[in-house]
Amino acid sequence: MKRALTSVLMLAASLVTAVATAREITLPADTSTLRVSDLPGYAIAQQKCGICHSADYISYQAPGLNQAQWTAEMLKMQHSYGAPIDEDETRLIGAYLAVSYGSADKDDASVVALSALAQKAEPAPGEAGEIDVQALLVSNTCLACHAIENKVVGPSFREVAARYRSEAHASSRLAESIRAGGTGKWGPAAMPPMSALTAAQAQALAQFVLAQ
Numbered sequence: 001m002k003r004a005l006t007s008v009l010m011l012a013a014s015l016v017t018a019v020a021t022a023r024e025i026t027l028p029a030d031t032s033t034l035r036v037s038d039l040p041g042y043a044i045a046q047q048k049c050g051i052c053h054s055a056d057y058i059s060y061q062a063p064g065l066n067q068a069q070w071t072a073e074m075l076k077m078q079h080s081y082g083a084p085i086d087e088d089e090t091r092l093i094g095a096y097l098a099v100s101y102g103s104a105d106k107d108d109a110s111v112v113a114l115s116a117l118a119q120k121a122e123p124a125p126g127e128a129g130e131i132d133v134q135a136l137l138v139s140n141t142c143l144a145c146h147a148i149e150n151k152v153v154g155p156s157f158r159e160v161a162a163r164y165r166s167e168a169h170a171s172s173r174l175a176e177s178i179r180a181g182g183t184g185k186w187g188p189a190a191m192p193p194m195s196a197l198t199a200a201q202a203q204a205l206a207q208f209v210l211a212q
Helices: 002-023 042-052 053-062 068-083 087-101 109-121 133-139 155-166 172-179 199-210
Strands: none
Touching: 042 087, 042 109, 053 087, 053 133, 068 087, 087 109, 133 199, 155 199, 172 199
C-alpha cells in the first residue's frame, strides 16, 4: 500500500512538472519578410498585413496569380476577415503582390496607373502640429494592438512612454522605432514597420505617445 501511494505521488509530481514545462514553451519570433519593392503597395502590406499573419502566408496561395486574382484575395481579406485596409489599399497591395509573387510586371499599364494615383494622393510633408494624430491612430490601425493604459497585443502607450521618456532624443528614437517596426523589444509579438508614414507623421505619433 505504501509503495502504491509513493508511486501515485511520484506520477502526480511528474505530471505537474510536465505541465509547468509545457507552459514555458514559447514560439520563435517571426523572421519572414516580404519581397522588397518600390511599389506603394509594399509599404502598406508591410504595415497592415503583418498585424494578423506572417509573410509566409503568401506561400499558401496558388503560384502565378495575376493582378485581378491577387486584388480579389485582398478584397476577401478586407470583407471576410476584417483586414484593416480600404478599397484603394486592396488594389495597391494586389498590384504589389501580383508583381512580386505573381504573373504581373511593374510596367503593366494597370500597375503604373495605380502607382501614379497613389503618389498624387500622398499628403505634402508638414510640421507635427499640423497633423491629426487621432486620424493617424485610426488609419494606421495603431489601436488594434495598443491602448493608452493597458497592454493589448503590444505594450500600452504609457509603458512605451515610461521606457523612452528619459532617453536623449526620445522623440526621434521613438519615431524611428515606429517607422522601422521590429521584434523582441516588447516580447515575442512583432510590430510591423510603419514605413508609409512620413517623418513628420512618425514624429507626431511619437510625441503623442511620450505625452501619455
